Amino acid sequence: MPELPEVETIRKQLHSKLIGKQWQGRKIVNIRRRAKLLLIDFSDKSSLVFHLKLTGQLLFNGVPGKYTRAVFNFDDGSNLVFNDARKFGWSKHIQNSQAIEKPFGIDALEITLTELKAVFVKKKRTKIKTVLMDQKQLAGIGNIYSDEILFSAKVRPDRLAGTINSQETSKILASVKAILKKAIERRGSSIEYYLDALGQKGDFVSLHRIYHKKQCGKCGGRVERLKINGRTAHYCPKCQQ
């Protein structure tokens, strides 16, 4: 599930709830996101790190259930429940988060036009959807948002990055920022499992225009599917070139 907007939503909510609480004698001083990782930083410089993969949930004051993998209890009686139906997600407590944060590229919300152009040059022989989802190049975008971004920018997902011209690169960059920001405002996309840290579904699915759609959100034409890098890409052959 969670891509950048979902993890960012959880980060913001946990930031407002957890700062100052104690866990195993350590005080929580910050809640951060790096790519799709969520990091809880403690006063002793250690960090509790989560990756929610496809079906992970992090619930503040949640009630443990069938899919609960871990419960973190705080000094004041509150908790954080980690659920994950498919068990792909993980959490670990580490002494220094530097190494775990290192492999990722520039955050998709922060990347500049110059930096995005450089990524497309470096990965010119790779399909554009794969490049957008490559966490080492730019961090945070997954299958849902890459489809929505490329639809908004009117670019077919199977184009090679090297064929994307300057004007299209600018449109892709604008779409990255606009769609991710809008999705954060709507607290992410709840397809099946995703819930925010307060147990609420995200609203952004109602604004999806191509992902998991049968009809194009612009022209009403039939949405086509392709397998790209093992993932299902959705696109409109009329609106995307």
Add this chain to the structure above:
DNA sequence: CAGATCACCTGCTTGC
């Protein structure tokens, strides 16, 4: 080396 494919695990949907 880079890009494509498989494997991880479980549950829901689809089609015979």
Add this chain to the structure above:
DNA sequence: TGCAAGCAGGTGATCT
């Protein structure tokens, strides 16, 4: 209805 196959928000290992 029953059951097998297909599909799912991610990513690291293994192939070609």
